[in-house]
Amino acid sequence: MSVKVQAEDFDVGREIAAITRGNLAIGAVASFVGTVRGANDGAGVTAMTLEYYPGMTETSLDDIVAQARRRWDIIDALVVHRYGRLQPGEQIVLVVVAGEHRGEAFAACEFIMDFLKTEAPFWKKEETPHGSRWVDAREADDQAAGRWKNP
Amino acid sequence: MAIRILYFAGLRERLGQAAEELILPVAIDTVGKLRAHLAARGANWDALDAGKNVRAAVNQRMAGAETAVGEGDEVAFFPPVTGG
DSSP, rough: OEEEEEOOOOOOOHHHHHTTTTOTTEEEEEEEEEEEEEEEETTTTTTEEEEEEEEEHHHHHHHHHHHHHEEEEEEEEEEEOOOOOEEOOEEEEEEEEEEEHHHHHHHHHHHHHHHHHHHHHHEEEEEEEEEEEEOOOHHHHHHHHHHGOOO | EEEEEEHHHHHHHHTTSSSEEEETTTOOOOOHHHHHHHHOOOOGGGGGGGSSSOOEEEEEEOTTTBBOTTEEEEEHHHHHHOOO
């Protein structure tokens, strides 16, 4: 289980290979990659800057992965989240969950993303042709995280 | 009682600072009281008014208005998170 907060890009294939290599108990790997959209809320996005809270962000991600591990019988999990200035099309976040079967891998992957969106201290600032703006938290993200409270 | 306060994202920009060291009166012993204490500075500090959508952490753990604040603590204030 590991969590990385980094400025550098990541290689999805390499990260998955590092988890699965030599572990023959794994029969399912689910992954999610979030990328920077070229438009948001009706305006073009020319770049995005991600800010985080060094220390708390890593602890928060560790805690979310630990919650997923208590809830599902998974074998390994990885979260990589970037910070700094990113261009449209660039990768922002990677979640990988490995398990024996797909059910728990899919569910834990989605759970980790839903809680990352609502609990992990990251903030996005978008650059648009009309100036810069901080992205507002979305009600839909709170609802997505809330549904896990009633399994 | 000495504490360190951190501000992030839009709140950091609005307040014009990322961090400060503060000596608190003994009576200011919770996150809610600290917010009110800071909001009383006026001008842009109204961003910390009780009704505003601001999240808090004490020693890097999410905190509520009733969470205790004490000597040496690191308190952070920030907007709702938008990562992922």
